[in-house]
Amino acid sequence: MQTLESISADRINALFAEVESFTDPDFDGWTRTVFSSPYQEERHWMLRQFKDSGLQNVHVDAAGNIVGVLPGRNPFADPIVLGSHTDTVERGGRFDGVVGVLGALEVVQRFRESGRLLERPLMVIDFFGEEANPFGLTCLGSRSLVGHLAPQDLERINPEGKRLGDTLQAFGMDPSGILGMSTGRPAKWHAYLELHIEQSDSLEKARRDIGVVTAVAGIKRLLARYLGQYDHAGGARMRARKDALLAAASSALVLHEFACGNPGYAVATTTHIDSLQSAQNVVPGKAELRAEVRSTDSAWFTSVDRELTQRVSARAHEFGCDVDLEWFLDNEIVQTNSTLQQNIVDASQSFGLSWMAVPSGATHDSVHISRIAPMGMIFVPSVGGRSHCPEEMTPQRDILNGIRVLEESVRLADKGPLPTL
Incomplete structure (x- = not known):
């Protein structure tokens, strides 16, 4: 039976x-x-x-x-x-x-x-x-x-x-x-x-x-737009570049490192980086990054957009780029x-x-x-x-x-x- x-x-x-x-x-x-x-x-x-x-x-x-x-x-x-x-x-x-x-x-x-x-x-x-x-x-x-x-x-x-x-x-x-x-x-x-x-x-x-x-977990999503300077990939010297794609890629590491520094449950994921052009001989002058952060830590979640805006902006400026960050709340x-x-x-x-x-x-x-x-x-x-x-x-x-x-x-x-x- x-x-x-x-x-x-x-x-x-x-x-x-x-x-x-x-x-x-x-x-x-x-x-x-x-x-x-x-x-x-x-x-x-x-x-x-x-x-x-x-x-x-x-x-x-x-x-x-x-x-x-x-x-x-x-x-x-x-x-x-x-x-x-x-x-x-x-x-x-x-x-x-x-x-x-x-x-x-x-x-x-x-x-x-x-x-x-x-x-x-x-x-x-x-x-x-x-x-x-x-x-x-x-x-x-x-x-x-x-x-x-x-x-x-x-x-x-x-x-x-x-x-x-x-x-x-x-x-x-x-x-x-x-x-x-x-x-x-x-x-x-x-x-x-x-x-x-x-x-x-x-x-x-x-x-x-x-x-x-x-x-x-609450979820906040980020759209970051980077503005650097287009240049010839052969002519522009490395230290003189304002590479928007490099600034975006480096920002992905900022997001990763920031989430890793939280002792509780917090994650950050960069889901997309785009140079907005496909020519291989051009230093990217514009780029976009999309990412999200999640946490069940209310203090971390409340302040994460402010903290990351400061850190991502600082990293972009290291590469000579400006960045505009737009945050979206998906759910609390x-x-x-x-x-x-x-x-x-x-x-x-x-x-x-x-x-x-x-x-x-x-x-x-x-x-x-x-x-x-x-x-x-x-x-x-x-x-x-x-x-x-x-x-x-x-x-x-x-x-x-x-x-x-x-x-x-x-x-x-x-x-x-x-x-x-």
Whole structure:
């Protein structure tokens, strides 16, 4: 006779095998980017999985999120919500986001098969377009759901010159409906829980089964424009040059060194440097650098743009260049709910699983959902800390451990009150 755990394993294996078939064959790994055909096909498939799991009122809301509800004893109670996403980056991995959606569906199956009815409704959401896209706006579905999507966002242009609003419409969505959802008053939820792979190596190195997320890192992004002087690459002597590209490249080291000097969790990543011209015999007179910084240290995060503006400007001047820096706040640091943290700890210990408190350096839909619900996150280990790449790997035993902890955390949240927002 099969056990509950072996039944869960069989179901999870089958679902992963199917969802992995929805990928762009032109890329290595798994590519299911927002607005792509593989993503559209996978969403149709996912709607069937929501219905097959026993969820009711399965639908796609105005923001593109796939939603279903397992009724509880009290249909008027604020729901407990589980969710994540199933879109990927280009050349992505199998587990990022997908673990949270398939894990939530398995929790629904386990509640149904156990015959134990929750007091509250249990809602599951596959959020639309969580990953980065060419329009420079992540978490499209969850942003809209909580009122973080503005009319001007629909005017964003991708590198091909297409508007986000037009692209949404071509994908079969109503841009006015998305904005209507944003401007309406969002419903309050009792709790939001998200199961996710860690996307780092803290759990693996510490040999812990479960990560109890304490906070999701804030993100600030930088666009730096360097102005030097164009010169002939053969005629201009080295010490007389005002090489904008060299100033930008040296600034990347400034960012790296500054983040390395923080004793807590802080990271800085230069993502792009461009000389704005391709001639090989010209000293670059202009350049651009794009970078981001992330941290869960509020003091560091508050002052990082001021500190780095001074340091990057000083480094640019060493190369005879001027620099204009423009900072953009992507999201503030978001703390997870302390009661939900304790529920996750208690659930882990009830199964004899080891745990540790960890920050999340990656952004999730939970950042936006924290505006309408107490929020908690459960991490499971990533082999080698790898993510957003074909080598992304989380063993089945860790996924099943995460599902068990998620299920028990739902039970605990259903029993007790949570602090109001």
